[in-house]
Amino acid sequence: MNYRILGLSGLRVSSVGLGCMGMSHAYGAPADRKEMADLIRTGKILHWGISEPDVEYLRRAHKVCPVTAIQSRYSMMARWNESIFPALEELGIGFVAFSPLANGLLTRCYSENDRFDPVADYRAYMPQFRKESFGQNKDLFSLLDGLAEQKHATPAQISLAWMLCRKPWIVPIPGTRRLSRLSGTIRNHSRTAPNLSERRDSTAFTFSFRRSSDTASQIKRR
Secondary structure (H helix, E strand, O other): OOEEEEOOOOEEEEOOOOOOOOHHHHOOOOOOHHHHHHHHHOOOOOOOEEEOOOHHHHHHHHHHOOOOEEEEEOEOOEOHHHHHHHHHHHHOOEEEEEOOOHHHHHHOOOOOOOOOOOOOOHHHHOHHHOHHHHHHOHHHHHHHHHHHHHHOOOHHHHHHHHHHHHOOOEEEEOOOOOHHHHHHHHOOHHHHHHHHHHHOOOOOEEEEOOOOOOOOOEEEEO
16 A cells, blocks of 8 residues: 655555545544643644635634645646645645545536435436536546556546646545545556656646536636
8 A cells, every 4th residue: 555644744645545445534523622732732632734715814723723735626637726736735635526526426426417315316416427528527527537447447546646747745535435436546656646746737627616506617728
């Protein structure tokens, strides 16, 4: 298994985020500020992070207690958080990317004909899964499929490799409900990522994917 170091406090994690987990995700409600401060002061919490901060909030928090990593949405299709990268690099803070496969769209396992249960699956309301989005993003899908064929990999592996080549302090955390898909997603990613590094700049994208439900997705090769 390959590993990466997040932040300056020596946090070592799997390069595809196996084992990364928010404190409130599986251990109940987060502690209040005083309790968290006591846990850090007594050495019971060695590393801590923030979810989806802007640059101003991150700098203020980092002055109070050095931040190890932040967690925010990031993928080939959702790149607005690249604006915070210079601050992360300056402060020595890692980036944990959730939804690195755009909620499964970049796996290429879905088409414009797929429908999701609006009661049980929030993807039913996500703009990238609308029928018109598939046509608008055909250039991205074509490039992704072409690279996957060239590298003898899956589109999901290519998507994660692209991210791993962006910065050494980025760790994606792909999610799935199926063990078979998890195994297929992470298999051979260590082989794919170095081979893709030569195309890091030439395959850069500018992708507009606003969180407004009325906004269509747009892609432009740079």
